[in-house]
Amino acid sequence: MADERFLAKLWATIESRKADVAAQGSYTRKLLDAPPRIRRKIIEEAYEVNEAHQALSDGKDTKDHLAHEAADLLYHLLVLLASADVTPTEVYAVLEHRHGQPHVPKPGNP
Numbered sequence: 001m002a003d004e005r006f007l008a009k010l011w012a013t014i015e016s017r018k019a020d021v022a023a024q025g026s027y028t029r030k031l032l033d034a035p036p037r038i039r040r041k042i043i044e045e046a047y048e049v050n051e052a053h054q055a056l057s058d059g060k061d062t063k064d065h066l067a068h069e070a071a072d073l074l075y076h077l078l079v080l081l082a083s084a085d086v087t088p089t090e091v092y093a094v095l096e097h098r099h100g101q102p103h104v105p106k107p108g109n110p
């Protein structure tokens with residue numbers, strides 16, 4: 001199931017770790033117990049995506065590496081959302097609402 005439907009499965013696992021406050025050996029549980037660490041991880045993983053994209057653009061890295069870094073970022077974003085009781089459905093609703101609407105740049109932005 002290597003398509004976007006897998007996100008729903010991963011989200012369900014993250015939610016189950018959230019419900020199990022004593023989940024043994026769970027990295028997700030560790031993150032949920034340490035909100036500042038989740039926020040740090042988002043910045044760190046976004047930086048690594050940026051680096052992987054730059055390296056790929058320079059012909060020094062592979063698409064596979066970028067895919068791995070993007071997977072790390074997506075996973076950590078889902079954990080951050082779960083920690084704040086925001087569901088992917090709420091995020092999708094924002095995207096859907098925007099879809100097809102013309103982009104209105106903010107003053108000063110292209």
Ligand SMILES: N=c1c2ncn([C@@H]3O[C@H](COP(=O)(O)OP(=O)(O)OP(=O)(O)O)[C@@H](O)[C@H]3O)c2ncn1[C@@H]1O[C@H](COP(=O)(O)O)[C@@H](O)[C@H]1O
Nearest residue numbers: 010013014017025026027028029030041044071072075076
């Ligand atoms: N998809 C992921 C996933 N992606 C990335 N990671 C973890 O995110 C971390 C990536 O951060 P780094 O590369 O910086 O590694 P690190 O130095 O070990 O991390 P830090 O100590 O800095 O936090 C690694 O520990 C990865 O194992 C993930 N950890 C868990 N999942 C999935 O989440 C679900 C629940 O996992 P558990 O909560 O561990 O049971 C399972 O389906 C897992 O496959």
